[in-house]
Amino acid sequence: xxxxxxxxxxxxxxxxxxxxxxxxxxxxxxxxxxxxxxxxxxxxxxxxxxxxxxxxxxxxxxxxxxxxxxxxxxxxxxxxxxxxxxxxxxxxxxxxxxxxxxxxxxxxxxxxxxxxxxxxxxxxxxxxxxxxxxxxxxxxxxxxxxxxxxxxxxxxxxxxxxxxxxxxxxxxxxxxxxxxxxxxxxxxxxxxxxxxxxxxxxxxxxxxxxxxxxxxxxxxxxxxxxxxx
Amino acid sequence: xxxxxxxxxxxxxxxxxxxxxxxxxxxxxxxxxxxxxxxxxxxxxxxxxxxxxxxxxxxxxxxxxxxxxxxxxxxxxxxxxx
Numbered sequence: 001x002x003x004x005x006x007x008x009x010x011x012x013x014x015x016x017x018x019x020x021x022x023x024x025x026x027x028x029x030x031x032x033x034x035x036x037x038x039x040x041x042x043x044x045x046x047x048x049x050x051x052x053x054x055x056x057x058x059x060x061x062x063x064x065x066x067x068x069x070x071x072x073x074x075x076x077x078x079x080x081x082x083x084x085x086x087x088x089x090x091x092x093x094x095x096x097x098x099x100x101x102x103x104x105x106x107x108x109x110x111x112x113x114x115x116x117x118x119x120x121x122x123x124x125x126x127x128x129x130x131x132x133x134x135x136x137x138x139x140x141x142x143x144x145x146x147x148x149x150x151x152x153x154x155x156x157x158x159x160x161x162x163x164x165x166x167x168x169x170x171x172x173x174x175x176x177x178x179x180x181x182x183x184x185x186x187x188x189x190x191x192x193x194x195x196x197x198x199x200x201x202x203x204x205x206x207x208x209x210x211x212x213x214x215x216x217x218x219x220x221x222x223x224x225x226x227x228x229x
Numbered sequence: 230x231x232x233x234x235x236x237x238x239x240x241x242x243x244x245x246x247x248x249x250x251x252x253x254x255x256x257x258x259x260x261x262x263x264x265x266x267x268x269x270x271x272x273x274x275x276x277x278x279x280x281x282x283x284x285x286x287x288x289x290x291x292x293x294x295x296x297x298x299x300x301x302x303x304x305x306x307x308x309x310x311x
Contacts (some may be wrong), residue, residue, distance in 0.1 A: 024232055057296070057297070061296065061299070065296060073272045093301075094299065097303075100301060101299055101301040102248075103244075103251075103302065104251045104252055104300065105251065106249060106251050107251070108251050108252065108255055144249075144251075146248055146301075146302060147301075156307075180249070180251075
């Protein structure tokens, strides 16, 4: 398993992802510059957090049109694992690889803290190893997921809602929905289940020293999936 | 050499009315605190000014649809200035 960690001007979680994947998870990882036009030799893609292109126009809007994204679309279409955390999630939505969009948090503030997540989908490659309520940090100003009602119903029906913000016991509460996301959605999957976008940072939760190792419950997919490819 | 005449096109991008504009809400609260009691709502949009050699509505719409506005959350209006 060799994971491409994409780098855009303004990415700032690329190193978090790289070291988490390489040192904590134990898979091969390599940085790929956004102008690259080939992901040949890679098995999976990680779109990191940050402020790509300074969040110009809309978060992730410029990155979603970068040359490397054609290859990300190919990976998505071929069923290979693609994950975008935070700004990476915004890029996947802007690229049309995931439904919905992300807006300024309902209470405006940039929120940087641990949140609790419940996996709603239990069958996708990204979520089938999750067996508990996860505690994973968020750090974003624009993480309020919005989606129209018709699309939301389709997501629910298809099992494309990956994660919801919950309280520590796993219950949906208004207080747990920290950024005011529609239906408390923290992460979504594409229809096939191989593309995951989420606002929380699983790559920042793979070391006890950093406060949580729950990120493994998501990222372990990269170790387990290879035998199924 | 003939002088190149440009057309200015303004694209107004606004958040769909059904969506909460949390920044706009904060601005409205600030205006109310300044004493503008008549104010009920503020919504913030973007003005993007384009200079094109020749105006082609289809092509400007394509610019809006492919990058300038996100149809999931935004509407846009095109105004040709001169």
